[in-house]
Amino acid sequence: MSSLDIVEAERLEASNLFYREPALYDSVQADSDSATVCQALIDQHFPAARTLLDFGCGTGRDLELLAQRFDCAGVDLQPRLAHYARRTHPELDIRVGDMRTVRLGHTADVLTCLGNSLAYVHGNQDVRATFETFAAHAHRDTLLVLCSPVAPIESPSPQQARVETRLGTATVTIAYEWDLRTQINTMRRHWVFDSGEEACDTIRRRILGPRELELYAIHAGFDVVAIIDESGGGGLIGPGAYTVARYQG
Known part of the structure; x- marks a missing residue:
């Protein structure tokens, strides 16, 4: 590379x-x-x-x-x-x-x-x-x-879900943004694991x-x-x- x-x-x-x-x-x-x-x-x-x-x-x-x-x-x-x-x-x-x-x-x-x-x-x-x-x-x-x-995901308010993972159960809060000019759909996630560990990430998709x-x-x-x-x-x-x-x- x-x-x-x-x-x-x-x-x-x-x-x-x-x-x-x-x-x-x-x-x-x-x-x-x-x-x-x-x-x-x-x-x-x-x-x-x-x-x-x-x-x-x-x-x-x-x-x-x-x-x-x-x-x-x-x-x-x-x-x-x-x-x-x-x-x-x-x-x-x-x-x-x-x-x-x-x-x-x-x-x-x-x-x-x-x-x-x-x-x-x-x-x-x-x-x-x-x-x-x-x-x-x-x-x-x-x-x-x-x-x-082929189409953006848009949500007027953050969504929340419980997710079972190999790292433990987590509550995930997800918010979406849509930029029409760039055609980028941004997803922001906040992970809170039952262990108390937290993580945030941002996913940008064309x-x-x-x-x-x-x-x-x-x-x-x-x-x-x-x-x-x-x-x-x-x-x-x-x-x-x-x-x-x-x-x-």
């Missing part, structure tokens, strides 16, 4: 509790069905696929399930997450890299970018560079599956609407074949969605 990539990784780690505590990340996301929905979309659009690259693989939670069927490799910007993934899933091929610039030197039948990873790429040029990375790892008919927010996603994909050589709700059931309600595209070169 370049010095700029390292600075960006450290900035994100400082702002996000999940990046500092990967076990907490895994615990809170334990009921995620992202990998299941992703596999169903691959079965529908490219059932013969055999190889897969996951950009923004995090703790390897989704990659572990996908690796039961595909020859997989994963890339993540956060060294702490990558190291945790290697330790908890030693059978997985996990690399540290920035999906705006990384080049692995080979292509795959399927490219995935799940868990809102694309939303952490904020600038227009950086989004375009990320799609160029997807294209650099694609051959003709490679399937791209993205999971990302919202790309469906037509924006389609435009970035087309410029990179992909044809969008579906954009569906994050439930995987079809339609598009928001705020999250799966985008499925096929590389045409």
Whole structure:
């Protein structure tokens, strides 16, 4: 990784509790069905696929399930997450890299970018560079599956929830802000664990609407074949969605 990539990784780690505590990340996301929905979309659009690259693989939670069927490799910007993934899933091929610039030197039948990873790429040029990375790892008919927010979450007042985690039970207070000019949805969380420990973090996600996603994909050589709700059931309600595209070169 370049010095700029390292600075960006450290900035994100400082702002996000999940990046500092990967076990907490895994615990809170334990009921995620992202990998299941992703596999169903691959079965529908490219059932013969055999190889897969996951950009923004995090703790390897989704990659572990996908690796039961595909020859997989994963890339993540956060060294702490990558190291945790290697330790908890030693059978997985996990690399540290920035999906705006990384080049692995080979292509795959399927490219995935799940868990809102694309939303952490904020600038227009950086989004375009990320799609160029997807294209650099694609051959003709490679399937791209993205999971990302397509509409902001807005709440007039903070929300509160009790969360069971591997670090203990916590009360989490969440507040949202929406900046239309930058299309950044900011989530501020205040964690109070029953042990008395407290933590705060701030998550900033770029919202790309469906037509924006389609435009970035087309410029990179992909044809969008579906954009569906994050439930995987079809339609598009928001705020999250799966985008499925096929590389045409």
